[in-house]
Amino acid sequence: MRKVFKYFVVIILFVIFSGTLASCSSGGKEDVVYDYTDVAYESKDDGNKKVTVENYDLIGAGGYGALYDVSIDPFNDSILATRCDMGGLYMSYNKGKSWERRNILGVMSDIDFDEENDGVVYATGSGVYKSIDHGKTFELIFPSKESIAGHGSGGESMGECIYTKDFADNPENADYEPASSVSTMVINRKSGGKNIFVAQKVDWPTIGGPQYIRVFKTENGKDFTRFIDLPYTSCIKLEYDEARDCLVVVTENSVAEYNQNGKNVWSANFNFSTMVNGIIAFDSYYDKVSQKNTFAFCELADEEKNIDNSCYFTDDLQNRSHYQDLIDLLSLKKLRDIKDEVDKGQEDYAANEYYYWLSETQFFDWRIENIHIARENVFYLYHNCTDRLIENGKETGGEVYISAYLQYKNGNFKWIYGTGVSHAGVTDLSNESWVDWASFGPALGFASSRQNEDMVAVSTMGTVYVTEDCKTFSQRHCTLGKKVEVTANDGNGHEQKVSEVEWGIPVHESTTNGINVQTTYKTVTDPFDKNHLLMACTDIGLIQSFNGGKTWIHSLLSWKDGKAEPMSSYYRNTCYDLIFDKERQGVVYGIFSGTHDAPYFPTTDFLRATGAFAISYDGGTSWTMRSIRAKDNVLPYRMDIDYTEKGRTFYIATEGHGFFVTRDYGQ
Known part of the structure; x- marks a missing residue:
């Protein structure tokens, strides 16, 4: 076993950047572009210095991918942190106006600021990482550095595995499972930052056997030991009940409390609202003055179990008589209050539509899908209504989809933002960004300021949005430039000017604010114009720049019957490879697909x-x-080109179907 283990870990080598260097000569000067796993960097000195963030400038359009979490420093609301599903932790020190990426290997799964110790922030992924300088640098604290025997890769998206000496010597009885990340953590907010619990969700045990959840505990902030093992569940979240001094373990269908000795003292079944990446709509808050906890969570309807859509908050998790349902409080009176407020100062068409549809119609599916506690009696909600449209007791045959962000404060609801009314062209926040409408959606993560209860940050499938007054809500991943018009040419006599059409067509030039959350497969320089760059990406397909990476536009037009139109969904998700023809100006070859993350060997899909x-x-x-x-x-997903006297020969690698060759440009 030891020999197999050593062989496995040495085949993977991690360096400070996990990518490839590509250089292109243009005009006698070599420009080096560094292809990073989820961003791209351009060298400031032709690539001569050591490869570090300081020696490279970040380039890209900004945004997209998925941002599953956002946190605000409880001591300083200028400091924000967020994480993405493709690897990466991002820090902002100006309320999200610009971001810096932190080089922690592996995909981050949780971010926690220490509410008792200024400057301390934790991130979980392949292990538990701690910063004591407001997120500028991070150190691995679990597993301990001394226990590490090697590193490996657990999959795509920069996945990292940490192999301990304990596992190398005795894998059957090792505490830490290398093939799984630390999924979630919680800090006991009365312990001075010393009593911490982390959970490892073991999806694929390295040596086989059943899946399980393992919770670790420390009482001094650094030395973690096995606390309890739990049955496997696809979703898990840890919270803490300071009033009862108990760990709270939340899964998609249950909640349980364990005392400091690991004894289960209470449990109950629920049908919690869950979202992508195992996110559970459950939150807690501890008031140090009153020494009371507040818990809030969303439960979805289940007809078989006679459960209605609910959004509860309570000061006593174990006593259901203390539960209050926010959906019951969101009555017609409260909706009218929202409308009155909009009429007084917020000229917001979507808010008026929200009031109208919720007050004048009936919905089969009316739910609050996520909730965040800012402080006692102050909550932020993601409200979603979707189903058959009923007017005057009759089905109209139509459907309506409404999403709204609300603030609940001391018994009153306040409109923040909403979108999605089906029959009207509601202007939404994607107009502030180059990304399409799908970037604004469910609130996957909420965070609020301890200094300003009207400041809230929201992470969605595409970016982070911030409001400081519950009125002005803006994206924080890119800076928009001028609107653009492009000229498309199919090389066969057809030419078309395009400025603004549906999905994926450039409307604005865009410059990243530091959040680039999509895998970058390749960045190539036009051999006839060193300022013309193409970047191949996951999820956003292809972007291009005409000014050396300062601004970018989306480039997903394809030709059909002599007309340029948005690229089909069969192809537009990912651009895997790009090659400029070195002899023919304007000619580029690409590999496109509607599916990302190839090659991916564990699946036949x-x-x-x-x-x-x-x-x-x-x-x-x-x-x-x-x-x-x-x-x-x-x-x-990959190609190579051979230049011959008769033309070009292309060699193309595919997922599971072998290699292909074409000598007539794919005809």
């Missing part, structure tokens, strides 16, 4: 994925798709 080889005759603005198979059921 990718064998049914779609993709294509593509050619651009206008420098990457528009593309002609060339299917590798007639039904598009091949996912290509």
Whole structure:
């Protein structure tokens, strides 16, 4: 076993940046662009110095991917932290106006500021990391550095595994499972930051056997020991009940409290609202003055169990008679209060629509999907209504989809922002950004200021939004420049000017504010114009820059019957590879797919994925798709090109279907 283990860990080598260097010569000067796993950097000195963040400038359009969490420093609300699903922890020191990426290997799963110790912040992923300088630097505290025998990779998205000496010597009885990350943590807010619990969700045990949850505990802030083992669950969250001095373990269908000795002292079943990445709509707050806890959580309807949609808050988790339902409080009177407030000062069409539909119609599905406690009697809610539309007791045959962010303060509801009314063109926040409408959606994470109860940050599928007054709500991932118009040319006599159409077409130039949360596969420089760059990405497909990376536009037009239109969903999710033709100006070759993260060996789903080889005759603005198979059921992800006297030969690697070659440009 030891020999197998040593062989496995040495085949993976982690360096300070996990990517590849690509250089292109242009005009006698070499410009080096560093391809990073979820951003791109450009060298300030032609790549001669050591590869560090200080020697490179961040470039990109900003945003997208998924941001699953956001936190605000309880001592200083200028400091924010967020994390993304593709690897990476981001810190901001100016309320989200700009961000800095922290180089912790592996995907981060939780972020916690210590509410008792200024400057201390924790992040969990492959282990538990601690910062004592407001997130500027992080040190691994669990497993301890002394216990580490090696590192490995657990999957795509920069996944990291930490192998301990304990596991190397005796894997059957080792405490720490290397193939799984630390999913969640909680700090006892009466312990001075010393009593901490972390949970490891073991999805794939390295040596086989059943899946399980393992909770570790420390009473001195550094030495973690095994606390309890729990049955496996797909979602888990840890909170703490300071009033009862108990750990609270939340899963998608239950909540339980354990005392400091690991004894289960109470449990109950619920049908909690859960979202992507195992997020559970459950939050807690501890008031140091009153020494009381407040818990809040969202429960979804289950007809078989006779459960209604609810959003409870309580000061006693174990006593259901103390539960209050915010949905019951969100009555017609409260809705009218919201409308009155909008009429007084907020000219917000969506808010008026929200009032109208909730007060004048009936919904089959009316739920609060996520909740955050800012302090006692101050909550932030994500309210979602979707189903058949009923007017005057009759079905209209239509559907309505409404999403709203609300503040509940001391018995009163306040409108913050909303979108999604089906019959009206409601202007939403995507107009402040280059990303499409899907970037603004469910509140996957909430955070609020301890200094200003009207300041809240929200993380969504695409970015972080911040408001400091519950009125002005803005995205914090990019800075927009001017609107643009591009000229598309198919190389066959058709030319078309495009400025503003549906999904994925450039409307604005965009400059990143530091959050680039999509995997970057390649950044290439036009051999005929050193300021023209193309960047191949997950989720956003392809972006291009005409000024050396200062600003970027989206480039997902494809040609069909002599007309340039938005690229099909079969291809537009990911651009895996790009090559400029070194002899023909304006000609670019690309690999596109509707499925990301290839190659991904543990699954066979990718064998049914779609993709294509593509050619651009206008420098990457528009593309002609060339299917590798007639039904598009091949996912290509890498190519190489051979220049011959007769033309070009392309070699293309695919997921599970072998290698393909074409000598006639994909015809």
